Amino acid sequence: MDWQIEQGCPQCGAPATLAETDHLLVCAFCRTRLYLVPEGSFCYYFPPAAKGDGDLVYLPYWRIRGAAFSVTATEVNGRIADTSRLAVPLPGLPPSLGLRTQALKLRFVNPDTPGRFIAPELAPREAIPASRTMPRGVLCRAFIGETKSLIQAPFLLRGDTLFDGILGRPVAVCRDDQRERLRAAPAAATGLVRFVPTLCPHCGWDMEGGRGSLVLFCRNCDSAWHCPRHAFEPVALSVMPPPAEAGEVALYLPFWRMRPRFTGVTLNSRADLIRLANLPRAITAALEAAPLYFWSPAFKIHPALYARWSRQMTVFSPADDGMARLPAAPLHPPTLALAEATEAIVLTLAQLTANGRKGCPPLADLTVALEEARLEYHPFVASGSELRHPRLGVTLGRTALGYGAGLRADAGPGNRPSPEGSAGAR
Numbered sequence: 070m071d072w073q074i075e076q077g078c079p080q081c082g083a084p085a086t087l088a089e090t091d092h093l094l095v096c097a098f099c100r101t102r103l104y105l106v107p108e109g110s111f112c113y114y115f116p117p118a119a120k121g122d123g124d125l126v127y128l129p130y131w132r133i134r135g136a137a138f139s140v141t142a143t144e145v146n147g148r149i150a151d152t153s154r155l156a157v158p159l160p161g162l163p164p165s166l167g168l169r170t171q172a173l174k175l176r177f178v179n180p181d182t183p184g185r186f187i188a189p190e191l192a193p194r195e196a197i198p199a200s201r202t203m204p205r206g207v208l209c210r211a212f213i214g215e216t217k218s219l220i221q222a223p224f225l226l227r228g229d230t231l232f233d234g235i236l237g238r239p240v241a242v243c244r245d246d247q248r249e250r251l252r253a254a255p256a257a258a259t260g261l262v263r264f265v266p267t268l269c270p271h272c273g274w275d276m277e278g279g280r281g282s283l284v285l286f287c288r289n290c291d292s293a294w295h296c297p298r299h300a301f302e303p304v305a306l307s308v309m310p311p312p313a314e315a316g317e318v319a320l321y322l323p324f325w326r327m328r329p330r331f332t333g334v335t336l337n338s339r340a341d342l343i344r345l346a347n348l349p350r351a352i353t354a355a356l357e358a359a360p361l362y363f364w365s366p367a368f369k370i371h372p373a374l375y376a377r378w379s380r381q382m383t384v385f386s387p388a389d390d391g392m393a394r395l396p397a398a399p400l401h402p403p404t405l406a407l408a409e410a411t412e413a414i415v416l417t418l419a420q421l422t423a424n425g426r427k428g429c430p431p432l433a434d435l436t437v438a439l440e441e442a443r444l445e446y447h448p449f450v451a452s453g454s455e456l457r458h459p460r461l462g463v464t465l466g467r468t469a470l471g472y473g474a475g476l477r478a479d480a481g482p483g484n485r486p487s488p489e490g491s492a493g494a495r
Contacts, residue, residue, distance in 0.1 A: 072132075073174045074113060079103065079264045086174070090216060090281040090404070094264065102275065103264040104285065106296050110193070111262065113175035114182060114221035119237035123225035125184035126251045129156040130166050130222055131193045135215035136372040139207045140419040147372025150212070153220065156189035161241030162231075166220060173235070178221060178257045185254035186221060193217050213413050214369040214405055226251050263299065270294065270301050279402030284323075284367075284444060291394045293444060305443035307391030311450070315459035318398040321446040322456075322465075323367035324382060325410040328360055328442070333435040336361055336418075339386065346421035348384065362386060363417055365410035367403040367444060370469050378465075379417045385461055391445060400446060401470065411439055 074087040076094065083098040089111075094103045105111075114127055130153050137150040153166040178186070194212065223234025229248060231241045243251065267276045267285055274289035284295045284304055293304040307326075311318050335341055339359040340352045350356075364382030366375055414437050449456035455464040 072113075075174045075176050088280070089175075089218060092282060093267070093278060093280045093285075095280070102267045104267050104296050104301075106263045106265055106299065108261050108263075110217050110219050112178045112219045112221065114178050115173055115223055115235060116176060117184075117223035117225070117234035119223075119225060119232060119234050121225065121227070121232075121237070123227040123232065124252055125234065126224050126226055126231075126254060127184050127186045127221035128159070128162065128224055129187060129189040130154060130220045131156050131189065131191070132166070132218045132220050133193055133212070133215065136213045136369075136375060138211045138213060138372065138376070138413075138416050140209050140211075140416065140423075141207055143423050145376055145416055145420050145423065147376055149372065154191075156191045156193075156219070157187055158190065159241070159247065163240065166222060175220070177262050179261060180257055182257045184223065184256070185251070186257050187251070187254050189219060208419075209415060211412050211416050213372075213375060213409050213416075215409060265296055265299075265301070271303075279404075281404050282402030283406055284403040286395055286400065288395050305441075306393050306446075307389075307443055308394060308396055308446045309387060309391045309448060309460075311448040312459050315448065316450050318396070318448040319451040320399050320401055320449050320456060321396060322401045322449055323403040324378075324445045324447060325365045325367050325405075325407055326443050326445045327363050327365070327407075327411060327414065328440045329363060329411070329414050330438045330440050331435065332438075342383075342421070348421070363414045364445075365405070365413050365417070367405050367407075367410065368401055368470070369404050370465075374465070374469055375413075376416065376420060379413060380420045381461060381463060383417050384421070387445075387447070387460060396446070396448075398448070403444060407439075407442055411437065411442075 072089040074089065076085050076087055077083065078085055078094070078096040078099060078101060080096060080101040080103075081099040083096055085094060085096060087094060092105050094105060095101075117125060132153040134151040135149075136147050138145060138147045155162055155164050224240070225232040225234050226243070226248065229243050230239050231243055231251075232238065233240050267278075268274070269276050269287035269290060269292065271292055272287065272290045274287050276285035276287045276294065278285040284293050285301070286293050293306040294301040295304050296302070308321065334345070336345065338357055338361055340356040342348070342361055343350050343352055343356065362383070363379070365379050370378070415435060447458060449465070450459055452464055455466050457464045
C-alpha cells in the first residue's frame with residue numbers, strides 16, 4: 070500500500086494528503102495544481118511522538134519498491150520487491166522501518182524541520198542485502214518501476230542511549246565517537262521539494278495529468294511535458310491511430326519507443342535483431358535498412374506483464390504512422406520513467422535471445438545508450454473485462470492497470486495469454 074504524506078498547500082496553507090507515488094498536488098480549497106520536483110529522491114520524516122528530554126536526531130532509511138528482474142542464460146524472472154533498510158552502518162539500530170509506515174503519516178523534510186539529520190552512507194540498492202551479491206547463474210539484474218524514497222526516522226539521544234522517537238523505547242547504546250557524530254549532524258538542508266505550477270510553457274494553458282503522472286499534457290497546443298529538474302521540458306509525443314474497423318477506443322495506453330545504440334553486440338537494424346534472436350521472419354533489404362527500436366510500457370504493471378508487453382511490442386514493431394495530436398479518448402498517465410525503460414532494454418533483448426541453443430549475448434559486456442526516444446500512445450478497445458490492442462490482437466486485463474497505484478506482492482498478472490503468433494512473440 071502507498072504511504073500517506075501530510076502536506077499543506079503552498080498557496081493557501083490548506084491541509085492535503087498525498088500518496089507516496091503522487092507527483093501532482095491538487096488543492097481542494099484554492100484549486101491550485103502544483104507539480105512536485107524533489108532534489109534527488111523524495112525525502113520524508115516521521116514527526117516524533119515520544120516525550121522527554123534529549124537531542125532529536127533523524128536516521129535515514131531507504132524505501133525501495135518496484136519490479137526486480139534477474140536474467141539467466143535461459144530465462145528472465147521478475148518479482149515484486151518492497152522493502153526498507155537502514156542507510157547508515159550503525160550497530161544496534163532497527164534494520165527496517167517495520168509496520169509503522171502503515172499507521173503513521175509522513176511529512177516532507179524542509180529547512181524548518183527541527184532536529185539533526187544523518188546523511189545516508191549507502192546507495193539505495195546497496196542498502197538492500199539481496200542486491201549486493203549476484204546469485205550463481207544470474208547474468209544481470211534490473212529494477213524497473215522503481216519508487217525510491219529516503220525516510221528519516223526520529224531518535225532521541227539521552228546520555229549514551231538512543232531512544233526510538235516514536236515509541237520511546239531504548240534501541241542502542243552509543244560509543245563516544247557515535248554520540249559525537251550524532252550531535253554534530255547538520256540540520257535539514259538537502260532532499261527538499263520544489264512546487265512547480267502546471268502551466269504549459271508553450272501557451273500558458275493549464276496542463277492535465279494523473280496524480281502519479283510523470284508527463285503532463287496541454288490540450289490547447291497538443292504538447293507533452295516532463296519536469297526532470299527545475300522547469301518543464303518538452304517530451305516527443307506520437308499518438309497511434311486505431312484501424313478503421315477497430316470500433317470506439319476505450320483508452321490510450323502509453324509506451325516508450327527507444328532507439329538504442331549497443332556496445333558489445335552488433336544490433337543496428339531490424340534484420341540484426343531477427344538474426345540474433347532467430348525470429349521467424351524472412352530478412353529483406355527493407356529490414357536491413359530499418360532502424361531498430363525497442364518498446365516498453367510507460368506505465369507500471371505486474372513484472373510478468375511488463376516483460377511480455379516489452380517483448381511483444383518490440384517484435385511486432387508497430388507502424389510509424391502516429392500524429393502529435395492528443396485524442397479525445399482518455400489517456401492513461403505515464404508512471405514509468407524513460408530512464409527505467411532504457412534499463413529494461415537489456416531485459417527485452419535477453420528474453421528474445423534466451424533459448425537452449427544460443428543463450429544470451431554477453432550481457433556483462435553490453436552497454437546501451439539512447440539515440441532517440443518518444444512517448445507513444447496506442448489505442449485500446451473494450452473487450453469485456455479486458456482491453457484489446459486492435460493491431461496486435463492481444464489483450465490486457467483492466468485490473469492490471471491498477472497495479473501501479475500500489476505494488477502488491479499478491480497482485481497477479483491479470484492478463485489473458487495470447488496466441489504466440491499474435492505479436493510474433495517467441
